Amino acid sequence: MSKYLPQETFIVCSHQVNTSPGNILANPDLWNLSVVYKSEKKPLLTEADLLLKDDFECKSNWGQAVGWGFFWGGLITGLAIGLAVAFSVLTFGVGAIIIGVVATAVIGAGLTFALKSNATKCNPNLVEWKNPHPSVAFEGNKAVNLSSFMTCSVGPGILTPFIDEEEAKSAAKNVAFRNMGELGLTAVISGLFGFGVGLAAGSTGGLGSGLLAGGAEVGVGFVGAYLVYQPLAYLEGEGMQYLYSSDDGSTPYDKMLESRQEMSSPFTVDTPDDPYIGTAQTGASEKLLYHSYDKYRQNQNEKYIKEIMNLKGTRAEREARTAEIVAEMKKTRSGAQAVEAMKRKGSGKILPRVKTSNKGNKVINEHRAETNKGMKSEASKGFGGMAAVGLVLPLLVTPLSEWTFKVLADSYANQSGGGFTIAAKQN
Secondary structure (H helix, E strand, O other): OOEEEEEOOOOOOOEEEEOOOEEEOOOOOOOOOOOEEEEOOEEEEEEOOOOOOOOOOHHHHHHHHHHHHHHHHHHHHHHHHHHHHOOOOOHHHHHHHHHHHHHHHHHHHHHHHHHOOEOOHHHEEEEEEEOOOOEEEEEEEEEEEEEEEEOOOOOOOEEEEOOOHHHHHHHHHHHHHHHHHHHHHHHHHHHHHHHHHHHHHHHHOOHHHHHHHHHHHHHHHHHHHHHHHHHHHOOOOOHHHHHOOOOOOOOOHHHHHHHHHHOOOOOOOOOOOOOOOOOHHHHHHHHHHHHOOOOHHHHHHHHHHHHHHHHOOOHHHHHHHHHHHHHHHHHHHHHHHHHHHOOOOOOOOOOOHHHHHHHHHHHHHHHHHOOOOOOHHHHOOOOOOHHHHHHHHHHHHHHHHHHHHHHHHHHHHHHOOOEOOOOOEOO
């Protein structure tokens, strides 16, 4: 029998940055709350109960505020340093003090705004319960249990129920600390982007030329975000989701991910908390994107080789699937060469032998080494210091975000249980 959820069940959101779990309440406006667990005197929850006791502090709101605050702080710092270099009007010591005071004031204003607006109004944004009980209902509303979870349009977020308080607290802390780490990356990325814009504008030595230089930096930053980092971040997310997902799509992670994807838009750039690149990095970034995709396909080809070596079924079925895999591998240079290396002399067939897979993997590894060498070469051309930091940090945001989501899914799946088993009226 199902384990049903009582009122004030703990709940953890994938986007929260506060370290405590929330609580779910029954909604008396939508049903009479007639199904009550006697010893606790708490109504059992249904799909109609989209009501939290307290709002979460959401990384979506924090990201906006922190992003803008550090962007303007970085912009003022870069502008001041650029003007100092262009006109030699500030000594290093005095200039650094003035720049630090002004930038700190701006960042402080941004964070003050964050502190006032960091709590998202959760209840109006809750969408629905997923996986309610298919047949058990209380007063016409489907019951929810430990297999159910809630969706939120902000983020979008996924909210998972917990019965045990300690498990809920542990999950909340794990999720919150990782989300705060993501906000830290946001702050640095936004500050670097603002610094680049300010430095470009200030170091040109003239108002008109400064505005043009700053505008060019902003323009390239936006275009770079769309054409380079956003597609790359999308591929990063797809790759991590592939690693975390099960083959049959039956785990809580799979179901949570499917619900999140239904509400997600893959490409969005709107504020400084999004990743940007500068005017000096566009060429190298494009080549790095190419190499990254090539490396992704090499990893795919390696998995294809493993699949060929472990195919089951009749001979005809194995040969048909091998032909499909070979056709897919030949779409890439590394895959095509690996296929040729694995073919048996004379017959041209690929047999499931250790020697065969070793030949294919050797080719893949050679291409991977070539790709790694190319990536190092491109990264060394004009990328150093803050430019290197600005390049690398955005590539960490998506993996960290996906890891946080997986941590929540694992906590949700591995909780010890709880809930109440009752004899409920069937539809």
